[in-house]
Amino acid sequence: xxxxxxxxxxxxEEEEYHINMGPQHPSTHGVLRLVVxxxxxxxxxxxxxxxxxxxxxxxxxxxxTYPQIIHLTDRMDYLSAHINxxxxxxxxxxxxxxxxxxxxxxxRTIIDELNRIASHQLWWCSFGMDMGGLTCxxxxxxxxEKILDIFEESFGSRLLHSYYTPGGLMMDIHPNFQANVKAxxxxxxxxxxxxxxxLTGNVIMQLRTKGVGIxxxxxxxxxxxxxxxxxxxxxxxxxxxHHPYGVYDKVDFKEIMGTKGDTFERYMMRMNEMHESMKxxxxxxxxxxxxxxxxxxxxxxxxxxxxxxQRVEASRGELGVYCISDGNKTPYRMKxxxxxxxxxxxxxxxxxxxxxxxxxxxxxxxxxVIPDIxx
Amino acid sequence: xxxxxxxxxxxxxxxxxxxTGMKVTGRYFFSPGEIVTQQYPENRKTLxxxxxxxxxxxxxxxxxxxxxxxxxxxxxTACPNGTIEIIQARIDMPDGKKKxxxxxxxxxxxxxxxxxxCIKACPSDALAWGQEFEHAVFDRxxxxxxxxxPGSSIIKDIVE
Numbered sequence: 001x002x003x004x005x006x007x008x009x010x011x012x013e014e015e016e017y018h019i020n021m022g023p024q025h026p027s028t029h030g031v032l033r034l035v036v037x038x039x040x041x042x043x044x045x046x047x048x049x050x051x052x053x054x055x056x057x058x059x060x061x062x063x064x065t066y067p068q069i070i071h072l073t074d075r076m077d078y079l080s081a082h083i084n085x086x087x088x089x090x091x092x093x094x095x096x097x098x099x100x101x102x103x104x105x106x107x108r109t110i111i112d113e114l115n116r117i118a119s120h121q122l123w124w125c126s127f128g129m130d131m132g133g134l135t136c137x138x139x140x141x142x143x144x145e146k147i148l149d150i151f152e153e154s155f156g157s158r159l160l161h162s163y164y165t166p167g168g169l170m171m172d173i174h175p176n177f178q179a180n181v182k183a184x185x186x187x188x189x190x191x192x193x194x195x196x197x198x199l200t201g202n203v204i205m206q207l208r209t210k211g212v213g214i215x216x217x218x219x220x221x222x223x224x225x226x227x228x229x230x231x232x233x234x235x236x237x238x239x240x241x242h243h244p245y246g247v248y249d250k251v252d253f254k255e256i257m258g259t260k261g262d263t264f265e266r267y268m269m270r271m272n273e274m275h276e277s278m279k280x281x282x283x284x285x286x287x288x289x290x291x292x293x294x295x296x297x298x299x300x301x302x303x304x305x306x307x308x309x310q311r312v313e314a315s316r317g318e319l320g321v322y323c324i325s326d327g328n329k330t331p332y333r334m335k336x337x338x339x340x341x342x343x344x345x346x347x348x349x350x351x352x353x354x355x356x357x358x359x360x361x362x363x364x365x366x367x368x369v370i371p372d373i374x375x
Numbered sequence: 376x377x378x379x380x381x382x383x384x385x386x387x388x389x390x391x392x393x394x395t396g397m398k399v400t401g402r403y404f405f406s407p408g409e410i411v412t413q414q415y416p417e418n419r420k421t422l423x424x425x426x427x428x429x430x431x432x433x434x435x436x437x438x439x440x441x442x443x444x445x446x447x448x449x450x451x452t453a454c455p456n457g458t459i460e461i462i463q464a465r466i467d468m469p470d471g472k473k474k475x476x477x478x479x480x481x482x483x484x485x486x487x488x489x490x491x492x493c494i495k496a497c498p499s500d501a502l503a504w505g506q507e508f509e510h511a512v513f514d515r516x517x518x519x520x521x522x523x524x525p526g527s528s529i530i531k532d533i534v535e
Binding site for chain 1: 388389392393395400402428429453455488489492495
């Protein structure tokens, strides 16, 4: 009898166990599977499993001509579709050394910033929902709808636009475009106060995010965390500021920087970026120069043989496009350095030692879009 | 003493922040004028899409059942997904020559990604965006459409 009593009893509190978060979990915002190793409810480690929505966009690019590649990049980070298109267009234009009309540069910059606001609005509402506030979701989507209406009137589609082409734009902006954008800015300046009242100042949300999921500056650089998530840690990585494209060198805007690198700081980065984006649009919207909406391009675009790299600031971080051309009308190899993939790689490091409920908050603040991770 | 003061200050701030949030939701609750929801499908009769709305690719025909498509096949090569298939026919001209014209312009709506490259590429402006967006059907084969209407011909002043 004595031996039976002395058998080692497994202590349930010390035992590690694994749970699957996703691929069908609402807080992963798509089909991302996280295998979380838990001790009690403390996260010990975490393994993201990607590939559930892999479509082989990089491989598909190898059979497509350069104008055809544009519509594939829409489908990577669908919330910043215009900015993805911009990256490929800039790559082709810089490789061919085409001078794009000033009008195109102004319009592209305005639309990029509108896209960034729309993306941050959707992030805000889904982050609020992750924190348990469903009201945020409705308010965020309501305001995003205003931007989507502007897009729909001007380019005909709401999410996947394919509006930029190498050398310019598909068509000129709609005559109502400028008035609509100005009306939106006026509207949204009022509504963004609701956002602060509803979620930013909320005690429950602040307690759940302040001091949770800290990413240091060194780690942000070594993991390659860019965009608002990287800047929250004090990593000055705004491509618009440091390697300007479009007309970002002509406008006055601040690179929003944080110091703490916790979840709340990442939240504040995006809230402040919406204000900065509105500032950029206001400076440009009245000064769009007249001119052509597209440069003259050849019917068949062939890049000279060589390697090209172009980066832009997408709404979640730095998007890089790397292209090897062998002189044909299709690229030999196309590689996208997507911001979400690098940001996801830091998730394991950030979330070690936090509670499982905080993992949802951290994931929400990193703001990953799964089709961009898998491509 | 200090900790008791902080304790009550915490409670005060918590209640205040929650009330601030509830003020926002309460304001919308009592102002039905701010409701922006569209009552689709009840508003189908009055719903009008924007002029540039990309619903589907169509081939506009005039009153005499004539279109502008020459059947050159540039849209077929411009399409990234193989959505468009051009089937050409040969007809005998009065002067004895043979001419290629369009027989069928087949459009697979199910494969279309609405990038608009075919419309941009068309040299004779034969294609345009249609405003129809209710594309749900019970059978996938119904998504394959022939854009040129039966018995239609080309407008005479179009040169190849």
